[in-house]
Structures are given as structure tokens and as C-alpha cells.
Amino acid sequence: MARAGASVLIVEAAHANAGASGQNAGSLHFQIERRFLEQGEAKAAEAAAITTLSRMAVDDWRGLEQALGADLHVHMHGGLMVAETAAEVALLERKAARERAAGLSAELVDGAELRRIAPYLSERVVAANHMADEGHADPRAVTPAFLAAARAAGATLAEQTRVTAIARAPGGFAVTLTGAGAGTVRAGQLLIAAGIWSAGVGALVNVHLPLFPVALQMNVTERVSPFLPHLIQHVGRRLSMKQAHAGNVLIGGGWPSRMAAAADGRFDLTRRPELLAPSLAGNLAVATAVVPHVAGLNLIRSWTGTTAITADQYPLVGAVPCVPGLFVAAGGSAFTLGPTFARLIAAQMGGGSAAAEAEAALAIAAPARFDHLNSFMGG
Structure with a gap:
């Protein structure tokens, strides 16, 4: 997304690669x-x-x-x-x-x-x-390399920073942060890619992410x-x-x-x-x-x-239908398929002609298959 010209903020509760990204076997x-x-x-x-x-x-x-x-x-x-x-x-x-x-x-x-x-x-x-x-x-090399490339393209990393509230705002979201990067930021789109913490972050947007x-x-x-x-x-x-x-x-x-x-x-x-x-x-x-x-x-x-x-063991990757502008990437196979998820999600979030192709490729992992869980949520 940064290479495509977007303004990107990566919010990390601990430090990069502290969770499953660095603990898996590669x-x-x-x-x-x-x-x-x-x-x-x-x-x-x-x-x-x-x-x-x-x-x-x-x-x-x-x-x-x-x-x-x-x-x-x-x-x-x-x-x-x-x-x-x-x-x-x-x-x-x-x-x-x-x-x-x-x-x-x-x-x-x-x-x-x-x-x-x-x-x-x-x-x-x-x-x-x-x-x-x-x-x-090597998982200990992959995440730092992605991070270095993102920062070189203009992305910002806020480590030791937690998301504590997410509110709908004109044009997108207002996100409250605590810790080292405390403050409120506005974003047109959000991607939740927080591993085991993803469901909790989803709750801040009033949606179920069944992880x-x-x-x-x-x-x-x-x-x-x-x-x-x-x-x-x-x-x-x-x-x-x-x-x-x-x-x-x-x-x-x-x-x-x-x-x-x-x-x-x-x-x-x-x-x-x-x-x-x-x-x-x-x-x-x-x-x-x-x-x-x-x-x-x-x-x-x-x-x-x-x-x-997830309950069906497929990953959960793509747009969350009941909250326009919200995306998620979690739910397993995320080392093997992670670079592919990143490329396809970036295409989805970027819009344009590539977005439809990316959405079709991610169909088996689409959050829409659990949309019934959110029929009373979102908004």
C-alpha cells in the first residue's frame, strides 16, 4: 500500500515479529x-x-x-x-x-x-x-524484511502502541491509540492483522471476527x-x-x-x-x-x-461486508500464504481494476462467509 502511494501506519502492541509471525516454524x-x-x-x-x-x-x-x-x-x-x-x-x-x-x-x-x-x-x-x-x-528474517521495505516506501511503525477504541468518522475511522504512539488517528481504511488479538480488535468496531x-x-x-x-x-x-x-x-x-x-x-x-x-x-x-x-x-x-x-479452518482474509473500509487478514496459513495475502489485500484496498480480481482469488477466505454472525452487528 505504501508503494502505491497510500499513507500507512502500522500499529504494533509489542514489537514486530513478537507473535506467531516469528514463532512459527517457517x-x-x-x-x-x-x-x-x-x-x-x-x-x-x-x-x-x-x-x-x-x-x-x-x-x-x-x-x-x-x-x-x-x-x-x-x-x-x-x-x-x-x-x-x-x-x-x-x-x-x-x-x-x-x-x-x-x-x-x-x-x-x-x-x-x-x-x-x-x-x-x-x-x-x-x-x-x-x-x-x-x-x-526463516520467520526471523521475513517480517523484518517486509517491515524495512514498507518503511523505505514511506510507511510508519508505531511499536509498543495499542488500539483501544475505534469509532466511525467522516470518510472512515477515528482510531484511539495508547502507549508509545498515543493519540487519535483518522484512516479511510483499516486492516486488522493481529493474529490471536484480531477478534478483540474487531470488537472495537462492533463486529464478530470468528477466530x-x-x-x-x-x-x-x-x-x-x-x-x-x-x-x-x-x-x-x-x-x-x-x-x-x-x-x-x-x-x-x-x-x-x-x-x-x-x-x-x-x-x-x-x-x-x-x-x-x-x-x-x-x-x-x-x-x-x-x-x-x-x-x-x-x-x-x-x-x-x-x-x-476459524471454524472451517480456512483463513479469514478480505473485506468485512457490514463495515465498509474494514479489512482483516488472519486465521491460519499466514506464513505460507502471507505474502500472497498481502499482495491481494493491497489490491482490494487500493480499488481499481485489480480489486475485483483480488476479491475473486480470496473468495474461499472471504469474511463474507460469516456475515450471518454480524447481521445484528456493525453500524
């Missing part, structure tokens, strides 16, 4: 995720629509380092979603067919070809969906020589694994941690979630079963973080 997972497949064939077929965004994201990530003029440690050497049983292989076959129909480079590999591509895999793995474009990047906090945990091993060039996922079990630029192996895949409870019975988003030992053990058991070499590595750190998901 996976670039363009295949249809296991969380959609485990809900049955109808959901898996419906989820194929998100491959349109994945196809765009492949191109966006391939050009991102050049666009931002920064080394983001982007490695797109391919990804494997593995299977251990005949039923899981059948699931992979159906998934790959949907992905190929959408223009993604998914192929089922097994036998000698699988061992050639990934000799580090356990003999328990009988097949895998291979997607040549998948990989990973639910989810606490997860991740693990990282010591640094070792390169042996794992691919992003590894599992079609039947929770697993995400890759070897980072520095040599550490990152192990996760959606294993839960425990959110703290507040006195009013709600979840306390201000406190870090508690690590769960069964999740740690379960995650590492799957990892070592799939890639036996991991069993000999030292685990040096585990951490927890909180993300937000």
Missing part, C-alpha cells in the same frame, strides 16, 4: 494439509479450492528475496507428504489428483524412486506425495550437517519437519500445548501456553519413525506459541 506447505484431509472426502474436495492461493504463493515466494532485497533463507527444494499404510496411500492418490487438476506439481512416488529422492526415510514409509516447490524460509486461539508447540534439535533437503509432512499423523539453514532440524506438525485460563473462565492470551509432555513425546515419536536419523540428535529447545483459526 514451512512453505503448498500441498493440501492433513488437517483438511482428516475431516473426510467432502472437506478434502472443498479444500482443493485453496490450491489457487497456493499456486500464487509459489510464485510469490520464488520472487520474494529479490522483491524485498533481503536474504530470507528461502529453500524450495521440494516437500514430501508421506504414507505408511495402504489406506494412507489411497488418500495421497486422491489428494494428488486434486492438486494436479489445480495446476500444482504433485506426484505420487514409491519404491525405488522414493528411496532415490529421500534415502533418509524409514522403511515404514511406503509412498509419498512429492511437490517440487515446497520448502521453508479461535489454538496453542501449539515446536521442537528444534542441535545443528548437524545437511541431510534433510525436503519439507516432510505425514498424511495420517501430525508431523512437519525440515532442516533449517543453520543446520537445526525443526519438528512440529500441530501438536497442542495448553493455554492458560483467565479468572473469567476464558483463555488468557497474555500468558504463554504450557508445554505438554505427551505432545512432546508423541511428536518426536512420529519424527523418529519417519526419519530414523533424528533419533540420534540432541533436542535443544521446545517452545509454545498461539495462532488463530
Whole structure:
């Protein structure tokens, strides 16, 4: 938006990259995720629509380092979603067919070809969906690079600053800020991109943003020589694994941690979630079963973080119909699809001929699908 000539203020309650943007594992997972497949064939077929965004994201990530003029440690050497049983292989076959129909480079590999591509895999793995474009990047580099580019284009950052009130005003909104950047600012348009805090910010505009906090945990091993060039996922079990630029192996895949409870019975988003030992053990058991070499590595750190998901597990990205000028970008997949969301949202907010195309591309994530929740809200 700044490059397009807009006056942009970024309001950050803490400091940039303090939340899920910097705590995630940096996976670039363009295949249809296991969380959609485990809900049955109808959901898996419906989820194929998100491959349109994945196809765009492949191109966006391939050009991102050049666009931002920064080394983001982007490695797109391919990804494997593995299977251990005949039923899981059948699931992979159906998934790959949907992905190929959408223009993604998914192929089922097994036998000698699988061992050639990934000799580090356990003999328990009988097949895998291979997607040549998948990989990973460094979350600790990506957000600062975006921020630097935005500021170079004229955007202003207000850190340690909270939004405490939002009122409708002529031509848009009056936003009350407290903290380091205290004051009242006027804006023609607002974009809420606050992760787990997005629903609370939406309440200041008198709308429901149906986002639910989810606490997860991740693990990282010591640094070792390169042996794992691919992003590894599992079609039947929770697993995400890759070897980072520095040599550490990152192990996760959606294993839960425990959110703290507040006195009013709600979840306390201000406190870090508690690590769960069964999740740690379960995650590492799957990892070592799939890639036996991991069993000999030292685990040096585990951490927890909180993300937000919607009831249907698709992201929430686009215009909020009942409040003209209000936009949101939240609800999962926000590292993999984040650069694409940014580009499309900027086009929507900028108006003109590109806005309609961006809106169509974001249809599966559009807030309008939850408009019934706001039939008594807004205004």
C-alpha cells in the first residue's frame, strides 16, 4: 500500500515479529494439509479450492528475496507428504489428483524412486506425495524484511502502541491509540492483522471476527550437517519437519500445548501456553519413525506459541461486508500464504481494476462467509 502511494501506519502492541509471525516454524506447505484431509472426502474436495492461493504463493515466494532485497533463507527444494499404510496411500492418490487438476506439481512416488529422492526415510514409509516447490524460509528474517521495505516506501511503525477504541468518522475511522504512539488517528481504511488479538480488535468496531486461539508447540534439535533437503509432512499423523539453514532440524506438525485460563473462565492470551509432555513425546515419536536419523540428535529447545483459526479452518482474509473500509487478514496459513495475502489485500484496498480480481482469488477466505454472525452487528 505504501508503494502505491497510500499513507500507512502500522500499529504494533509489542514489537514486530513478537507473535506467531516469528514463532512459527517457517514451512512453505503448498500441498493440501492433513488437517483438511482428516475431516473426510467432502472437506478434502472443498479444500482443493485453496490450491489457487497456493499456486500464487509459489510464485510469490520464488520472487520474494529479490522483491524485498533481503536474504530470507528461502529453500524450495521440494516437500514430501508421506504414507505408511495402504489406506494412507489411497488418500495421497486422491489428494494428488486434486492438486494436479489445480495446476500444482504433485506426484505420487514409491519404491525405488522414493528411496532415490529421500534415502533418509524409514522403511515404514511406503509412498509419498512429492511437490517440487515446497520448502521453508526463516520467520526471523521475513517480517523484518517486509517491515524495512514498507518503511523505505514511506510507511510508519508505531511499536509498543495499542488500539483501544475505534469509532466511525467522516470518510472512515477515528482510531484511539495508547502507549508509545498515543493519540487519535483518522484512516479511510483499516486492516486488522493481529493474529490471536484480531477478534478483540474487531470488537472495537462492533463486529464478530470468528477466530479461535489454538496453542501449539515446536521442537528444534542441535545443528548437524545437511541431510534433510525436503519439507516432510505425514498424511495420517501430525508431523512437519525440515532442516533449517543453520543446520537445526525443526519438528512440529500441530501438536497442542495448553493455554492458560483467565479468572473469567476464558483463555488468557497474555500468558504463554504450557508445554505438554505427551505432545512432546508423541511428536518426536512420529519424527523418529519417519526419519530414523533424528533419533540420534540432541533436542535443544521446545517452545509454545498461539495462532488463530476459524471454524472451517480456512483463513479469514478480505473485506468485512457490514463495515465498509474494514479489512482483516488472519486465521491460519499466514506464513505460507502471507505474502500472497498481502499482495491481494493491497489490491482490494487500493480499488481499481485489480480489486475485483483480488476479491475473486480470496473468495474461499472471504469474511463474507460469516456475515450471518454480524447481521445484528456493525453500524
